[in-house]
Amino acid sequence: MIYHIMERQETVFDMIVTLGMRFKEYRKALGLSQQDIHRKTGVALSTISLFENGKGQGLSLSHFFLLLEALDLEIEPNVFIPNASRSDLAGQWEKQNKSSKK
Numbered sequence: 001m002i003y004h005i006m007e008r009q010e011t012v013f014d015m016i017v018t019l020g021m022r023f024k025e026y027r028k029a030l031g032l033s034q035q036d037i038h039r040k041t042g043v044a045l046s047t048i049s050l051f052e053n054g055k056g057q058g059l060s061l062s063h064f065f066l067l068l069e070a071l072d073l074e075i076e077p078n079v080f081i082p083n084a085s086r087s088d089l090a091g092q093w094e095k096q097n098k099s100s101k102k
Contacts, residue, residue, distance in 0.1 A: 017054035024052035026071055041066040 027037060034048045043063050050056050051067065068074065 013057065016051075016056050016059075020051045020054050020056050023067060023071070026073070027052075030071060032071070037067065037070045040070040043067060 027034075034045055034052070037043065037048055038045050041063075043066055047056075047059065047063060048067065051059050051064075
């Protein structure tokens with residue numbers, strides 16, 4: 001099953017808002033609460049809520065991938081693809097990001 005996240009967005013802000021809304025729709029379709037996602041990921045409830053309500057601009061990439069993984073989703077250009085794990089990618093990105101700041 002492929003879950004399309006957007007048609008064409010003009011800004012990064014629009015994309016983040018759309019991602020959060022689609023995440024919320026998919027979470028609800030699976031019958032999961034924000035509390036369920038929090039328990040699976042350790043991501044704060046306030047962070048999940050902000051993301052789902054279009055205010056997730058400060059969401060870290062590692063938290064973003066943890067949220068996707070909690071729903072068994074993978075992000076690809078323009079789609080969510082269920083049944084894939086990306087936590088290792090988030091860890092690699094953060095490691096690279098930390099080393100480039102040194």
